[in-house]
Amino acid sequence: MDRFDDRSHPDALEGMDHRILAAFRMRGADPRVGGAARALSWAGEHGALWLAAGLAGAAVDGARRGAWLRGTALVAGAHVVSMGVKRVVRRPRPAHVEPLVRTAGRHSFPSSHATSATAAAVAFGVLGARAVPPLAAAMCLSRLVVGVHYPSDVAAGAALGALTARAGARWMRGGACD
Numbered sequence: 001m002d003r004f005d006d007r008s009h010p011d012a013l014e015g016m017d018h019r020i021l022a023a024f025r026m027r028g029a030d031p032r033v034g035g036a037a038r039a040l041s042w043a044g045e046h047g048a049l050w051l052a053a054g055l056a057g058a059a060v061d062g063a064r065r066g067a068w069l070r071g072t073a074l075v076a077g078a079h080v081v082s083m084g085v086k087r088v089v090r091r092p093r094p095a096h097v098e099p100l101v102r103t104a105g106r107h108s109f110p111s112s113h114a115t116s117a118t119a120a121a122v123a124f125g126v127l128g129a130r131a132v133p134p135l136a137a138a139m140c141l142s143r144l145v146v147g148v149h150y151p152s153d154v155a156a157g158a159a160l161g162a163l164t165a166r167a168g169a170r171w172m173r174g175g176a177c178d
Helices: 012-027 031-043 045-060 062-089 112-126 132-145 151-167
Strands: none
Touching (some): 031 045, 112 151
């Protein structure tokens, strides 16, 4: 039996994680796909794309400036939380695929790119930024294409980002903290 046969391997999730990552990473061999994934990786470093989007929203939408700024703070907070979880969990990055990008750190779980992207999708989506959710989904998938995260890292990061943004939703809209 194959080492990663889900029916017999005690670490079935790990085996599935490895196979899914390898399949996505193979897509990065296409220069257009790999180039787009590298660009998203660069833009999403430390939540930069999402922080810039939130500040731009605050600059152009004066009527809801406070909501945009609080949403941006939620994105930043989600990113900081993900970095803290990484330091506790300390899961190494995938070693069975060749990464297309360098990473700021050596720990994989959760994906901070996925955390900040999903927090932005939830927070800015509430404010009507319709382009953010599909771009955030592309950001999450790009982490697999560039080969620096397992699918479970991305899923956990997305869940953490969504939970963080939802937890602060009332505050973001100008109400008291939940």
